[in-house]
Amino acid sequence: MAEPLLQVEGLVKAYGAVRACDGVALQIAAGQIHAVIGPNGAGKTTLIGVIAGELPAEAGIIRLAGRAITRSPVQARAKQGLARTYQITSVLPRFSALDNVVLAALAQQRHAFGFWRPLRREAALAERAAAALARVGLEAERDRPAATLAHGQQRQLEIAMALVAEPKLLLLDEPTAGMGPEDSARIVALLKALKGGLAILLVEHDMDAVFALADRITVMVNGRPIASGPPAAIRADAEVRRAYLGEDAA
Amino acid sequence: MLLLIEQVLNGLQLGVTLFLLAAGLTLVLGIMNLVNLAHGSLYMVGAFICASVAGATGSFLLGLVVALPATALVGMAVELVVLRRLYARDHLDQVLATFGLILFFNELVRILWGPRALFLDGPSWLSGTVEILPGIPYPAFRLAIIVLGLAVALFLAWLTTRTRLGMLIRAGASNREMVSALGVDVRWLYTLVFGIGAMLAALAGVMAGPIYAVEVGMGESILILTFVVIVIGGIGSIRGAFVGSLLVGVVDTLGRAFLPGLLKLFLMPATADGVGASLASMAIYILMAAVLIWRPRGLFPAHA
Amino acid sequence: MRDLWPLALVLLAALALPFVVAGMDLAYVVGIATRIMIYALAGISLNLILGYGGMVSFGHAAFFGTGAYVVGILSTHATYGEPLTTWPFEVGGTEQALIAWPLAMLAAGLLALVIGALSLRTAGLYFIMITLAFAQMIFFFFVSLQAYGGEDGLSLFARSQAGPLDLGDDRQFYYLVLALLALVLFLKSRLIEARFGRVLQGIRDNERRMRALGYPTYRYKLVAFVISGALAGLAGALIANQTEFVSPAFLDWPRSGDFIVIVVLGGMGRLYGPLAGAALFLLLEEVLAAWTEHWMIILGPILVLLVLYARGGVWDLIAGRLSRRKAGADG
Structure with missing residues (x-):
């Protein structure tokens, strides 16, 4: 496999005693859509914040296209090819x-x-x-x-x-949050059209959207990734079903 | 050595005076997220009420006893009539409106008491000196201020950490809904906090009265010092206000007392006096700048 | 081009003013009009960071006063023929506007660079308190300058010299200030529509978003702060010339409050807002002061009411009334 576009290793971010991200590792190849799913409070939005640079990481390394950006400020990461949307739209x-x-x-x-x-x-x-x-x-x-x-x-x-x-990596924090089915479908279609042109890290609750879009899926629970793999494998993973999907996909 | 001890004590006395103001102001800033420029006006009002009651009756204590609740009432009235409507506004609105309040209070005091400064004598039983160390006398009144200020600091620490009211105040800072859910009307809680802040400001004014002049505009010069204290200590932190106050009080006092002399070791006497006076008046702001570079949110940021 | 209409109208009226009034009133009216324009200039400078940049600076008087002092100090040295410094080489004072005024802007701009670099590390409540505190520091600095009058300030021997103009003549001085005001307004109308101005307004509206887009927002805010400080320095240089007197009162904190009032009164983030604000504020002061010496007891509550009930400045108040009337006529 060629060098991944985004490489995250051992990422830790804590609020006081609560570790919102606790040793997160993640790799995204160029052009791939990588979804991160998990129950509320699993640390997904925190993960996006840390990768984007709005929240400082306490430990771990973030590499974008081979260059360590763990200590770079938000605006520098944006110039290196990171773009993001917010869970609550920010325009x-x-x-x-x-x-x-x-x-x-x-x-x-x-x-x-x-x-x-x-x-x-x-x-x-x-x-x-x-x-x-x-x-x-x-x-x-x-x-x-x-x-x-x-x-x-x-x-x-x-x-x-x-x-x-023209970012190399797009961070999308729940792009269909708070939307009706029609708007949701439009966004999913839009993202599908983007597929291949750039890498996307997608945090999303809508499982239909996730399985329609993602090349790989990482499941986070309590700040830790418990499984990672292609959609079919995730669907089949017993631990994932027990920890998370069980409630949703049953 | 003798002079040094005396000046350090003077610095502490200025420090605790600042603390009385900063404690109330930092709570209002931290909890209500409100910039209240008129906090200095309450300090002035307290001093004036005390001075006129003491002038009429000859009793400083009576002045103090009247000034504290009277100023608390003024403060609560201001909160009810104006400030309450400003909590949801942006900081610029708050600055403007409370700037208007300053103009109003300064002019009102000028109309009621005239343009000249009033004199306020401390109680006669505190007019002497106390020998704090053998051979080192120190004015009893100033010593009393230090003791009183420290007592208030302890009381506030107890109030905010050990009592139901303190719990509510701290909870109100981070979560209005939670406090409302406890069946407490947050609006009255805020008014009460404001009243406490006003009373502390009045106490500071009364204590400062016999030392500095009781005059129109006295509130603003000390208000800006109080801001420096809060920037150094961190908004919303009583502990920060305490440490910041003592730092500012001591640095300011020692700077004025010793900088010119110190500079004479390196510079011509005339130059040293000039430069020393300039540097001394700027010392606390330079201290503030240093803290800013090191810790932009103050020494004890309340919400880390 | 539509935006230039109000400017043209005001300009015409201003050009005609010294000819419309005559006799005793001339000096008085031209004096007030000049003062309004100078305060408008200070307001315009503050509006750049407050109205367009969203930075609530409560220390603008520091830059205004510094500009005034630079002119005052240079002029004093020129009058008495004493060099400013003899080391490393001799530097004398000057009464030349072309030297002194740019120096006033430079000094105020440098001061803004230092104060801004420190204050802009913070935001919100901290920023307000810190700018106020640093301005007070500069105030005390000038109070302690015994060589230049300390608390009492210093009187200028004469106004600056500007080539063929005789600035000692109130009418010529008036026209120069008018020309400068028009120039600044024009430059600012370009600036706020250009890249820098649009980015600045973006930062005002949503700084977090701008940073995520890749803007080093601190740098943009600092540059705006420095430009603003230098412009306030120019206003200060002019006020020193008008009053032929400089004192720490120019940098005392209520002056910073006045500037904020001027900006908000005229409507924030409006090009001509500070002009309207300065005219309104100074005339209001004039009227109230003529009525009672305790005019501040009226001005204070007016400010409070303005904040509570007329947030968009008089501009919106008038525009709101007009549109309501229009709506009423339509319906």
Whole structure:
């Protein structure tokens, strides 16, 4: 196997006495969708936070494309090809949908210390942003302030903001959370279309979505990975069924 | 040596005065997440009430006994009328509104008591000196402030860690719903905390009255020192407020007393006096900057 | 271009002002108008970080006052022919605006760099208290400067010299301030729409998101803080010229409060907001002060009411009234 795109080893993150991540190991190959599932409080969101750099790891190593990023700040990791969405959608509410994506595209440039030329006249950025909006199916909403978009649309916008940066790895924290079946299906279809182009770490509760999308699945319970493998193996794993899936898939 | 001990004691006395203010303010900041610039106004109001009662009756103690509950009432009234509406607002709104309150209180005091400073004499039985070590006399009143301040610190430590009220206060800081579920009206809890903070501020004002002047604007200069204390100690932490207060009090006092002299060892006397005075007045802010570099959330961050 | 209309109108009115009023009132009116513009400039500088950057700085008077002191100190040395320093080489004072004013901006900007670098390590409540505390430190620094008047401040012998202009003439000084104000407004209108300004507003709205997108937000905030400080320094240089007097009162904490009031009164994050805010605030002060010496007892509650009931500034208040009226007419 070639060198994995993301390599996580022995990751520990504790809140006081509670170890939210307790020796997590994980490998994601380029172009793969890797799902992390587990009951509430298993440490999945914490894991995303630690990989993204918003939460400092107490121990362990994170490598992105072979380079250790364990100590890099959030913004440095973003520039190295990490993009993320949040469990509770996080966009710039007062900016238009297009401007949200333009700012995401601009972040990939060496710097944004321009003091004279209006940003909205930077055609190259606007084109890239419009293309990303089109990719997620939001081209009709480009001029609406993000705050006025429906919940599902904001989620799509967040994904567009991630895609425009052409990341190597996309971290998705429950992309279908709080959505109706229709919106959910749209997101799943969108992610399916992305498959192969970039690697995705997907935290998700919707098992249908997980088994429809994932190339590999890791099951976390109490901060520890208890099983990891292709979807079929996970479905068959007795321990997983007992610990988690039993309640859901029975 | 003699001078050093005396100055350290002066520093402690300033420190505990600051603590009385910082304790109430840090609770309000930490629990209600409210910037209250008008906290210094309560300090001023307390001092003025005490000074006028003491002036009329000749009894400092009577002034103290009237000033504390009166200021607590003023504080609670302010909480009910204005501040309560600001808890859910952003910090900028709080800054603006409480800035407005400062202007109001300063002017009100100027109208009621006139523009000139009042004099407040400490109780006569504390007017002498006490020999703290053989051959080292120290003003009894200042010593009393230190003792009283330490007693209040112990009382607050007991209140917040050992009593039901303290438990509620600490719980209210992290979880409003939980406290509500206990059948306690959080709004009244907040008003009560505010009243306690106001009373402590008044106590500080009364204690400071005989030492510094009782005048309009006295609240703001000490309020800013209190902010320095809280930044150093960490928002919401009584322990941080205590350590920060004593640090600021001692550093400020010793800096003013000894920096010019110290600099004379290296510089021309005239230059040393000038530079020394500048450095001394900036010492605590430099201390704050150092703490910031080392620990941006203060020495005892309440929510680590 | 639509955005430039209000500017053009205000500019026209301002250009005409010294000709409309005459006689005794001239000095008074032009004096107040100049002061309004200078405070507007300070407000514009604060609006950059407060309105567009979301940084509640309660220490802006420090930069304003530092700018004023730089002009005052340079001018004093020039008047008495005493060098500022003789080591490592002799540096004299100056009354030249072209030297003194940029130096005022430089000094205020450097101070903002130091204060900003420290304060921006924190946010929220800490940031407010720390900026206030550092400003007070600078206040005490100037109070302790006995060589430059200490608490009493120092009087300038004359206003700065600016080529062919005679700044001692109130009307010429007025026009220079107006020109500077227009220039700053124009530059700022570019800045807030350019990359830097848009990123700054993004940070204001959602800093966590901006960081996750890859922006080193600290750096952007610090640059905004420094620009803002330097601009406040320019306003300070102008106020020193107008009053021909500099004192620590220019950097005392209530002044920082005034600047915040000016920004909020005019509506935060609006290009012309501080202009409206400064005009309203200073005129209100003028009117109230003419009415009673205890005018602050009225101003204080006005601020409280403003916060409680008119959060978007007078601008929104007027706009809200208008749109309601329009809605009423339509329905």
